[in-house]
Amino acid sequence: QVQLVESGGGLVQAGGSLRLSCSASGRTFSNSAMGWFRQAPGKEREFVAAISWRSGEVTNYANSVKDRFTISRDNTKNTVYLQMNSLNPDDTAVYYCAARPYSLAATTTSAYDFWGRGTQVTVSS
Secondary structure, rough: OOOOEEEEEEEEEEEEEEEEEEEEOOHHHHEEEEEEEEOOOOOOEEEEEEEEOOOOOOOOEEOOOOOEEEEEEEOOEEEEEEEOOOOOHHEOOOOOOEEEEEOOOOOHHOOEEEEOEEOOOOOEO
């Protein structure tokens, strides 16, 4: 089992930045690929970013966030981060952290075995 707890969400003006954190416990964090997903009201959960296990040498991003968001991991702290810059109202959603005990930085919800409860991000215009 893996327990995931997200933090860092909040209200920010368009053009601003936030950094989300996801703290993991319960198994070897470094042997898990990690992902961030988001879900806006009335919409399906969608992929945002993912990072491969161990050194995190491979990252994937949704086209909508590429060049604005950066995913990273610190295995010494069992934490994965999502730095979000140049935020716009379309980024408003609940952001979820997810883990999978494999190397690949997968981009689909079905690939992930463990999920956090989410953190709300609201971007005002």
